[in-house]
Amino acid sequence: MAAPRRARPSVDPCVEPFAADLLDLDALTAAYTGAAAVIVQLPLDFAADGVRQAATVLAALAKSGVPRAVFSTGGGIPPAEPIGVPFVDARVRLAAGLPGAVPLASVVGPASTYLENLAADWSRTIVHEHGELRYPLPPDLPNPWVAAGDLGAAVVELLTAPAAARLVAGPSALTGPEVAAEIEAATGRRVRWQTITPPEYARMLAPHLGEVAAAGIAAVYEHPAPPPDPALVVPGRTTVRAWAAGQDWAAGR
Template sequence: MQTSTVVVHGATGAQGAPVVRHLLAAGHRVRAAVRNPAACGPDPGAEAVFADLSDPDSLTAAYTGADAVVVQLPLVFSAEAAVPQAEAVLAALKRSGVARVVFNTGGSLVMERIGVPFVDARALLATELPGVVRTATVVAPARTYMENLSAPWSAPMVASGGEVAYPLPAELPVPWVALDDLGAAVAGLIASPAPPPLRVVAGPQALTGDEAAAEIAAALGRPVRWRTIDVAECERMLAPFLGPEAAAGVAAAYAPLPPGAPAPPEPDPAVIHTGSTTLREWAERQPWPLS
């Protein structure tokens, strides 16, 4: 396999770090795009390079000479920042001549602008990338990530309270995705001679709320129950860790559809990549807080 130089946004974050790890394991050279190369600590095998999403010139410099870029936008919800960041990425890709991009949406697949800056930034990138680079792939989870269950706002409730509190209906089968499987899928797209324009990553099991709780209980060796929470409670859980603006934006993504609104279509099975990590295996590996 030919090795490439790959720029990775969000390389020190929960979603970017597994991407870096899998790219390095495959023999690629990785540039970790960060705002403060001296302070940030990406994987020691990666080269930290300055890149500010509000500064197209810095992005152009970071991208120049690279074979591919993995784009992951941060949790930004303000109109003044979200869409301009996507525009800066597009401008820098055009200037630098990068041939291949994998764009990880970080959440539900969005292809249409709806007037919400966080959503519109992702829709802009997803729709405009094919006209800017020769090879572009949009990656999205089938629904949500296992790591949300071990995040600071939820891990203590699971480990100490024996409760998975999540804003999804208990009866909904969810193909929970491990971020390590997402990272492996992104690295595979970088190496692929003909990557698809869209890849949806799903976990190997579609579990209802009670089934998900039972898998975690088996891993922890003690009872765990599922509790569906509403958007308001989800926002209150997130706010101390993400801040009020990001908490409101993330929680809003789980809001139920208005009455009569059509459900989004299920992805074509041909674009789905199924990871290998089960929820129980993942839970057994987590450093759950002591009860």
């Protein structure tokens, strides 16, 4: 196996990045060796062999002797058993195997949808040009939207105060129209909520993420996950209005 290829220099002089194939055990082991902790997040790739990637990551963690690891799922806590969908089963495999690979293991994810979805390329332009938040959630569903920064803060906390599992929620649950009103208050532009179907959402995403990823993401909204275990949920600090005030809502960047 090839040694890990050093990636381009980071803007942060304290960071030493490496590029390594998630299927390359030797490369991952070399990248992990000597680390005080590893934060793992599998790629948002519905076509990749994620189950094999998860197995390789677990083997590299064990082989390198990393003392602690945090698995950031990118979604909720994975189910206990595989469901036959590789994208999900990879996360099941990684979450289940992590305690056996490192002495201190944590799994963390958002308790709900990311606020960043509302300001991503596929959404921001529509907000800018049409004043609409188009999203595949019922308008009257209270949803504790999560800021990615709050999830990042939870990951940092888990590096020093490990817990087996944690879900991060927004500080309050808001309906679709309430979210639109908060963004309107933060930006001074007219914003209204528009519920769309998962297939319509896939068509929004496809030009930016590709057909496969768009269909995979939209399928999540076809079959919503059950409510998270309240015992695992911790509230973040970032309100929708504060988050929206820090975004660039221009149509093109």
